[in-house]
Amino acid sequence: MADSGLKRVAKKLEQGLRLNLEDGLSCLGTPDLVGLGRLALAKRKDMHGMKASFIRNFHLNYTNVCANQCTFCAFHRPQEAPDSFLIEPGEAARRILSSPVEPLREVHVVGGCHPGLDLGYYLGLLKSLKQARAGVNVKAFTAVEVDHMAAKAGISARECLIELKEAGLDALPGGGAEVFSARLRQLLFPRKPDARRWLQIHGEAHSLGIPTNATLLFGHLETPQELVEHLLRLREQQDGTGGFQAFIPLPFQARNTPLAHLGGPSGVEILKVIATSRLILDNFPSIKAYWVMLGTRLSQVALHFGADDLEGTIVHEQIAHEAGAETARGLTVEQLRGLIEEAGFQAVERDSFHRPLVEEQAS
Amino acid sequence: MNLRQAARILDQGRLDRQNALRLYKEADLLSLGQLAHALRLRLHPKPIVTYSVDRNINYTNVCVSGCAFCAFWRSRGEQEAYELDLETLRSKCQETLDLGGTHVLYQGGLNPQLDFSWHEQRLRLMRRMGLWVHGFSPPEILFMAESWGLSIRDLLQRLVDAGLCSIPGGGAEILVDRVRKKVSPAKGSSAKWLEVMREAHLLGLRTTATMMFGHIETLEERLEHMLEVRNLQDETGGFTAFIPWPYQPGKNTLQAPKAGAVAYLRTLAVSRLVLDNIPHIQASWVTQGPEVGQVALHFGADDLGSTMIEENVVASAGVSFRLCEKEMKELILRAGFQPRKRDVLYRPA
Numbered sequence: 053m054a055d056s057g058l059k060r061v062a063k064k065l066e067q068g069l070r071l072n073l074e075d076g077l078s079c080l081g082t083p084d085l086v087g088l089g090r091l092a093l094a095k096r097k098d099m100h101g102m103k104a105s106f107i108r109n110f111h112l113n114y115t116n117v118c119a120n121q122c123t124f125c126a127f128h129r130p131q132e133a134p135d136s137f138l139i140e141p142g143e144a145a146r147r148i149l150s151s152p153v154e155p156l157r158e159v160h161v162v163g164g165c166h167p168g169l170d171l172g173y174y175l176g177l178l179k180s181l182k183q184a185r186a187g188v189n190v191k192a193f194t195a196v197e198v199d200h201m202a203a204k205a206g207i208s209a210r211e212c213l214i215e216l217k218e219a220g221l222d223a224l225p226g227g228g229a230e231v232f233s234a235r236l237r238q239l240l241f242p243r244k245p246d247a248r249r250w251l252q253i254h255g256e257a258h259s260l261g262i263p264t265n266a267t268l269l270f271g272h273l274e275t276p277q278e279l280v281e282h283l284l285r286l287r288e289q290q291d292g293t294g295g296f297q298a299f300i301p302l303p304f305q306a307r308n309t310p311l312a313h314l315g316g317p318s319g320v321e322i323l324k325v326i327a328t329s330r331l332i333l334d335n336f337p338s339i340k341a342y343w344v345m346l347g348t349r350l351s352q353v354a355l356h357f358g359a360d361d362l363e364g365t366i367v368h369e370q371i372a373h374e375a376g377a378e379t380a381r382g383l384t385v386e387q388l389r390g391l392i393e394e395a396g397f398q399a400v401e402r403d404s405f406h407r408p409l410v411e412e413q414a415s
Numbered sequence: 416m417n418l419r420q421a422a423r424i425l426d427q428g429r430l431d432r433q434n435a436l437r438l439y440k441e442a443d444l445l446s447l448g449q450l451a452h453a454l455r456l457r458l459h460p461k462p463i464v465t466y467s468v469d470r471n472i473n474y475t476n477v478c479v480s481g482c483a484f485c486a487f488w489r490s491r492g493e494q495e496a497y498e499l500d501l502e503t504l505r506s507k508c509q510e511t512l513d514l515g516g517t518h519v520l521y522q523g524g525l526n527p528q529l530d531f532s533w534h535e536q537r538l539r540l541m542r543r544m545g546l547w548v549h550g551f552s553p554p555e556i557l558f559m560a561e562s563w564g565l566s567i568r569d570l571l572q573r574l575v576d577a578g579l580c581s582i583p584g585g586g587a588e589i590l591v592d593r594v595r596k597k598v599s600p601a602k603g604s605s606a607k608w609l610e611v612m613r614e615a616h617l618l619g620l621r622t623t624a625t626m627m628f629g630h631i632e633t634l635e636e637r638l639e640h641m642l643e644v645r646n647l648q649d650e651t652g653g654f655t656a657f658i659p660w661p662y663q664p665g666k667n668t669l670q671a672p673k674a675g676a677v678a679y680l681r682t683l684a685v686s687r688l689v690l691d692n693i694p695h696i697q698a699s700w701v702t703q704g705p706e707v708g709q710v711a712l713h714f715g716a717d718d719l720g721s722t723m724i725e726e727n728v729v730a731s732a733g734v735s736f737r738l739c740e741k742e743m744k745e746l747i748l749r750a751g752f753q754p755r756k757r758d759v760l761y762r763p764a
Binding site for chain 2: 083085086089090315317318319320321346352353356390391394
């Protein structure tokens, strides 16, 4: 390892010390990609050995109508647009009933902040999904959507989460975090709740026993310092409330957005962010390589750079594909297992709560 | 096998068959990458990655070889069969020059209808237009020599006189006859491929060497291939670069699971370590996609190949990428290296 910053990081890790802002910057700035990867791989092996997990899931986007109009997003539409849509709870249930993935373990539900929906819609959606498939877990609504529906209903986020949980909510996805930077929020997503609010809602969820994920949207206009600060704030929140299951770094998909000229991050930058996340987020159980945005090939490599989970079957991804993602919209269980095993890891099917599933005996 | 154990094997001196196989089979991905990148930095200490602006020109797709892995060839008389006319060639060359290209990769099928004067006309045209012709892989040279009753050396000399400047390393596939008999039985033996390259080097032509892997060959056979290339390089010193290509299965060609990114990076790193006497290792963004191509620059490669103004052979198997020069530079920069445009001989262009 030729790089003195990375040497310092290695030494701190050896001593069991936590990494700080400067260390994070050394990780992101190192010319020694593979050296950084080795540190993250060692940490990942301590936590997960050579296992890499995935889930049989289904991504459902209930609406693309969104009042937030974020600059980096190619998914949102105004309500009057000819290609805007809203899926009623009954239709949502029909879709997951016809999902080709069996047995379906999880439905991942996110959508825009539709100005015309009231809390009853969301509760109805959850109930409908839970009824449609016995035993399926529903991971639904980013903190941004929770904030939106609570404000609309005139209740606190906590009250809202309690109602959602009663209607069947099992976990919150990690979207809407973007980058915890007031500067970038102003530039790119001024109508979204700020970092403090996003973290507060996740903290409330954790205190109610609702596990959550966290994301980072990177590779657009953020500085390395803003990126590392995002990780440090997540770590601090996790120290306090402990309910985060997975961190998912999302490489910016530029196409069809007003930021198309930025082009998105490089393969090297993506691996560095994954490795740095693994090292800084020492209290997050899982780091996901989200194959939809990384591509399946880079996801395989990412398993060697700190990631331990490949998300899941997904079936019909919409958001990243609106922004030009060239990956498949879904993968089969056989494809996921094949990708993991070919990369040199042991494939483990998990449930929504990141618990490994014991292989069911063929009958 | 961890980094220390892998490094200890390298410390024993030049990799022999057995040690190379141990590394290839047992060392973890990142150990291979770190060792390969360290060797790359010893050979090329500056953080520069080269690329080339050129186009592939395929003078004909008519081919009697019938290789099991190829989706490009056609029989004579088929609707899509073609032989490139001079006017089309001229416009392709002009376009290359307009885009800042300095050379063309000029290859084609084994087409018995084309005689020497047909080839000569085209070579002379390309040279007149000021382009370096990197052309005719060994199977084409063998085919022409045999068809016209010339020795390899005489044929090469005639092609050089007509304007040939250097030879691409295609058609090597896997330099093991067991494999060749199965995937490209009409293409000639491993010894013949090496003989063409030896003769070319002796005539002062520089060449590359490729390896198409990930079909029916074993890891041992891939290493055998690398060692054959290394031995010839010890003898002649004529190879500029080694280019490992993962096989791209097409709709109607030999079915094999497509090599994944990890298998690709491992193979790339091992080739850097084994081929200690070959100056450059080329990463293939065309088959890997730009992101894994960028990562490959940290696993032993120091060159990102061509912008591919035109590429037909891999595209016919359903894989299609192209870049403009600006994008190529940006790819290299964002992988952490300084981009430098090069010519066929890897000199700044």
